Amino acid sequence: MCGIVGVxxxxxxxxxxxxxxxxLQHRGQDAAGIVTLLERKFFMxxxxxxVRDVFRTRxxxxxPGSVGLGQVRYPTAGNAFSEEExxxxxxxxxxxxxxxxxxNLTNAHALRAELFSTDHRHTNTDSDSEVLLNVLAHELxxxxxxxxxxxxxxxxxxxxxxRRLRGSYAVVALIAGHGLLAFxxxxxxxxxxxxxxxxxxYMVASETVALEGSGHVFERYVAPGEAVFIDLQGQLHxxxxxxxxxxxxxxxxxxxxxxxxxxxxxxxVYQARLNLxxxxxxxxxxxxxPNEIDVIIPIPxxxxxxxxxxAHLLGIPYREGFVKNRYVGxxxxxxxxGVRKKSVRQKLNVIGSEFKGRNVLLVDDSIVRGTTSRxxxxxxxxxxxxxxxxxxxxxxxxxxxxYGIDMPxxxxxxxxxxxxxxxxxxxxxxxxxxxxxxxxKRAVLKAAPGNGPKLDGFDASCFDxxxxxxxxxxxxxxxxxxxxxxxxxxxxxxSRLALPNLSET
Ligand SMILES: O=P(O)(O)OC[C@H]1O[C@H](OP(=O)(O)OP(=O)(O)O)[C@H](O)[C@@H]1O
Ligand SMILES: NC(=O)CC[C@H](N)C(=O)O
Ligand SMILES: [Mg+2]
Numbered sequence: 112m113c114g115i116v117g118v119x120x121x122x123x124x125x126x127x128x129x130x131x132x133x134x135l136q137h138r139g140q141d142a143a144g145i146v147t148l149l150e151r152k153f154f155m156x157x158x159x160x161x162v163r164d165v166f167r168t169r170x171x172x173x174x175p176g177s178v179g180l181g182q183v184r185y186p187t188a189g190n191a192f193s194e195e196e197x198x199x200x201x202x203x204x205x206x207x208x209x210x211x212x213x214x215n216l217t218n219a220h221a222l223r224a225e226l227f228s229t230d231h232r233h234t235n236t237d238s239d240s241e242v243l244l245n246v247l248a249h250e251l252x253x254x255x256x257x258x259x260x261x262x263x264x265x266x267x268x269x270x271x272x273x274r275r276l277r278g279s280y281a282v283v284a285l286i287a288g289h290g291l292l293a294f295x296x297x298x299x300x301x302x303x304x305x306x307x308x309x310x311x312x313y314m315v316a317s318e319t320v321a322l323e324g325s326g327h328v329f330e331r332y333v334a335p336g337e338a339v340f341i342d343l344q345g346q347l348h349x350x351x352x353x354x355x356x357x358x359x360x361x362x363x364x365x366x367x368x369x370x371x372x373x374x375x376x377x378x379x380v381y382q383a384r385l386n387l388x389x390x391x392x393x394x395x396x397x398x399x400x401p402n403e404i405d406v407i408i409p410i411p412x413x414x415x416x417x418x419x420x421x422a423h424l425l426g427i428p429y430r431e432g433f434v435k436n437r438y439v440g441x442x443x444x445x446x447x448x449g450v451r452k453k454s455v456r457q458k459l460n461v462i463g464s465e466f467k468g469r470n471v472l473l474v475d476d477s478i479v480r481g482t483t484s485r486x487x488x489x490x491x492x493x494x495x496x497x498x499x500x501x502x503x504x505x506x507x508x509x510x511x512x513x514y515g516i517d518m519p520x521x522x523x524x525x526x527x528x529x530x531x532x533x534x535x536x537x538x539x540x541x542x543x544x545x546x547x548x549x550x551x552k553r554a555v556l557k558a559a560p561g562n563g564p565k566l567d568g569f570d571a572s573c574f575d576x577x578x579x580x581x582x583x584x585x586x587x588x589x590x591x592x593x594x595x596x597x598x599x600x601x602x603x604x605x606s607r608l609a610l611p612n613l614s615e616t
Contacts, residue, residue: 401427
């Protein structure tokens with residue numbers, strides 16, 4: 112889940128893109144990049160790091176032009192440590208194209224081979240996004256053989272791109288001398304929205320928070336399979352380019368990834384999280400009698416709305432027992448288990464008085480590898496809690512995600528192939544309460560107003576093992592994700608919690 116943005120304006124866009132990327136920083140913290148277009152020339156700056164570190168004043172000055180795009184990266188393919196895989200990607204032919212991608216191609220391996228042997232195109236990194244750009248470039252080249260690029264030939268190229276790509280993709284591309292192209296995969300897994308500024312500026316972004324926070328008014332979502340082209344005169348053209356599109360947004364966006372003040376495909380993320388707290392309340396009541404819980408404490412940051420609603424419905428005081436160091440990034444999206452584990456304690460510190468002698472119910476939005484929960488439960492005990500219960504607003508994460516969230520191997524998931532009781536023992540809490548899959552889907556759907564886009568379902572694959580694209584080649588995924596270079600892990604930091612050593616660690 113990277114964050115992507117594109118802008119077509121009449122005024123310089125460098126600051127606007129920077130501001131939008133800052134608003135999308137929660138979606139990717141490993142690398143950032145911006146490209147602007149002035150006349151027919153692209154200007155690019157990208158590097159590893161957070162937005163504030165990547166762009167210094169001198170870099171910003173070197174990004175002229177009133178059209179541009181940007182990305183914050185959270186690697187899910189290729190090599191997390193390679194500077195070359197920071198986005199945007201560039202190809203010089205046809206026309207000159209730069210591209211940013213949020214998502215994950217599940218057939219990148221096969222496509223890379225096909226690009227080389229059939230299309231005679233070279234890719235120089237292990238990134239699936241570079242593959243995507245080359246497929247688009249090849250199809251655009253084919254559809255504009257007579258030399259004309261217009262919305263018709265552009266949409267014909269996107270139709271062919273959809274035929275070749277598998278997996279999830281929300282894309283923004285700039286075509287030198289022509290304009291900005293945005294499209295979304297036929298299953299609508301990753302989000303993409305369009306907004307408009309008072310001066311006529313168009314902005315396309317992963318989340319509505321980037322539109323609103325930078326002074327744009329939300330206009331519409333890019334529909335699954337649809338392509339939107341904004342030419343350099345500021346005219347928007349749109350066409351459905353997929354044969355049978357359906358809308359199945361990623362459930363994990365609502366559970367964790369997106370900012371609560373965003374609305375994705377008509378569903379308010381905040382309302383979805385409140386509703387998750389409501390359904391979770393019923394599950395808690397059936398496991399731990401509410402009169403045995405003295406206080407409800409959220410695990411900052413993402414679980415807060417669910418925890419507030421849960422406390423309200425159970426009539427139990429809601430207290431802040433952990434203070435978050437806001438200068439430490441989101442731990443889940445860090446590359447490598449060692450760094451994630453260390454960051455939990457750096458990031459969260461206890462307020463001892465909220466725990467001493469009390470039975471506490473801790474609430475998190477999700478338990479993935481169990482890194483956070485295990486540390487937190489231990490911290491609550493060290494602070495003197497009598498009983499430590501833990502509730503998760505999402506069901507157990509049991510299956511790998513192949514659509515752009517970095518949980519590629521089932522072995523690193525604490526709940527894979529384990530009963531709830533086994534997970535409880537590993538985490539070390541006195542009771543563990545999970546949301547159930549149907550309850551989660553109902554809760555999130557309930558957050559959609561009647562007049563929003565009609566959903567066909569969710570991509571909830573990491574919870575229910577159902578892959579909406581229906582064509583998952585597990586061997587290819589393993590090759591693509593499981594074997595990709597990651598931070599060296601010591602034995603102590605090994606990514607899956609081990610049952611036998613629990614008391615020693
Ligand atoms: O079981 P785990 O593998 O530890 O992953 C789950 C945890 O990671 C996320 O928090 P994170 O610190 O990334 O971000 P947040 O501040 O938005 O909650 C999520 O909210 C859970 O707390
Ligand atoms: N999370 C994402 O959207 C990642 C995009 C792309 N697969 C990459 O690894 O760079
Ligand atoms: Mg968290």
